[in-house]
Amino acid sequence: MNRLHLLLLIGVNALWGFNYIAGKEGTGTFGPLLFITLRFSVVLILLLVFLRWVPGQMRRILGIGFCMGIGHYAFLFYGIHLAGSLSSVAIAAQLTVPFATLLAIVFLKERIGVTRVLAITASFAGVAIIGFEPFGPEHTVALIFTGVASLAMAIATILMRQLEGVPAFNLQAWIALCSTVSMAIITWFFENPDLSLLQEIPVNQYWTVLYSAIGATIMGHSALYFLLQRYPINSVAPFITLSTLFAIAFGGFFLNDQLTLKISLGGLLTLLGVTVVAIRNAKENVPTSIRTPR
Numbered sequence: 001m002n003r004l005h006l007l008l009l010i011g012v013n014a015l016w017g018f019n020y021i022a023g024k025e026g027t028g029t030f031g032p033l034l035f036i037t038l039r040f041s042v043v044l045i046l047l048l049v050f051l052r053w054v055p056g057q058m059r060r061i062l063g064i065g066f067c068m069g070i071g072h073y074a075f076l077f078y079g080i081h082l083a084g085s086l087s088s089v090a091i092a093a094q095l096t097v098p099f100a101t102l103l104a105i106v107f108l109k110e111r112i113g114v115t116r117v118l119a120i121t122a123s124f125a126g127v128a129i130i131g132f133e134p135f136g137p138e139h140t141v142a143l144i145f146t147g148v149a150s151l152a153m154a155i156a157t158i159l160m161r162q163l164e165g166v167p168a169f170n171l172q173a174w175i176a177l178c179s180t181v182s183m184a185i186i187t188w189f190f191e192n193p194d195l196s197l198l199q200e201i202p203v204n205q206y207w208t209v210l211y212s213a214i215g216a217t218i219m220g221h222s223a224l225y226f227l228l229q230r231y232p233i234n235s236v237a238p239f240i241t242l243s244t245l246f247a248i249a250f251g252g253f254f255l256n257d258q259l260t261l262k263i264s265l266g267g268l269l270t271l272l273g274v275t276v277v278a279i280r281n282a283k284e285n286v287p288t289s290i291r292t293p294r
Helices: 003-030 032-050 058-082 086-107 114-131 137-161 168-190 195-200 203-228 233-239 242-255 261-284
Strands: none
Touching: 003 032, 003 058, 003 086, 003 203, 003 233, 003 242, 032 058, 032 168, 032 203, 058 086, 058 137, 058 168, 086 114, 086 137, 086 242, 086 261, 114 137, 114 261, 168 203, 203 233, 233 261, 242 261
16 A cells, blocks of 8 residues: 555544544534434435435335444434543444454354454443543443444444445435434434524534534545555555554543543553454454444
């Protein structure tokens, strides 16, 4: 990989890392569920031109869309909203990789060796250590929600592996459509927002919605697809945890996020385990989350 493309890959991870800051600020301003609805509304508007019916694969595509919208993003951003430590949520979100590997073993009959077994164990053990940090009950709930979000992302990853010939932006457009519709209904029932109050929110506060939709999703994944067309996935996989490191750095700089000893030790254990699993998965063509929309 040449230096320019390496910088682009690092930049993609920086975009995804800063999405945690946008999520924390945005869910505080709009409410977690309304924020997700607005976010995907923007993605849908921008990608609507790519939306195409895919004969024979729509059941799986819709399953991916609803799994991502309800299962992943709803729980992830609610976890970000509740988190006493943004770093802990960013670390726990990496559990998608070991979850995807475990699902591949169960449903795709993949086989893994001792190295990945130990790495997966280390990944979950690290999050367990973070869970003992006494930030209060909402900290535990945030980690549980993030774990559910990671599992949902892993399920979507397995489903995506079974798609054939579906263009990336077409899939993202369907995910945005499913997410917008489902999250709008859920938002209406659970948050029941007064939409007239949206006019009272300063225009500059909408940067969180626009950044999450355009910066993290559209720009980030356009760059990723560009790189994956030119390099094998095992060249990209070693960088899979960089977004978490950026999230930790941004959280500390912008939000004064506290990086404690338990979070540091647990995070190191989790990220090390996830990196090992991702690299070995890439070599063995086992699903990871690296192709999955963020």
